[in-house]
Structures are given as structure tokens and as C-alpha cells.
Amino acid sequence: MLIALAVVAVPGGGDVAALAGAIVSLILFALLAYFAGRFYRDHQLDIYGLGDVDRAILYVAIALVAIVLAGWGNLFDHSSGTIAAIALLALAAGGLARVYRNWQRY
Secondary structure, eight states: OHHHHHHHHSTTHHHHHHHHHHHHHHHHHHHHHHHHHHHHHHTHHHHHTSOHHHHHHHHHHHHHHHHHHHTHHHHTTSHHHHHHHHHHHHHHHHHHHHHHHHHHHO
């Protein structure tokens, strides 16, 4: 409540709130990148043991999720963008499920 009061009462408080939001977003994405790199290092043998097709599906699925996250603000402005985002996320989930199923088989 104090942050909301500062945004409303202090001149330029909206700019400070936008800056704080940007800093929190950068920290969040840096942590996600760190954990993704750490996961990759820990499971590098498992990833290379998947085979070429499953590894390609894994990388494409991760890229689809990244594309949807990058265009999050613009995709949900229109109903066609929402449908496209849901379709891309469903396609990525299907690919990840297939890779996981094949990984568990071995």
C-alpha cells in the first residue's frame, strides 16, 4: 500500500514504479537464464542421449515458448493473437511431452 501511495502522491512516482518493475523483470529473467543454464549443464548427457529428432523437437519447443513470452503483450491484444499464442503453447507442450516420454523410455 505504501508503494501505491508513493506512486499516486509523489510527482514522477509512476516513472519510479516503471523503473522498479523493469528492474524486477530483469532480475527474474536473469534468474530464469541462470537456472536454464544450470539445468542444461547438469543434464547435458541426457540431452545428447535423446537423439537428433527429439533434441530438435526439444529446442523448437523451447523456442516457441520464448517467442510467445517475447510477444506476450502484443499477442493478447486481439482474439487471433490469443488463438495463435494458445496454439503455439499447445504445440510446444505436445513436443515437450513427446520428448519427456521418449526420455523416460530409456
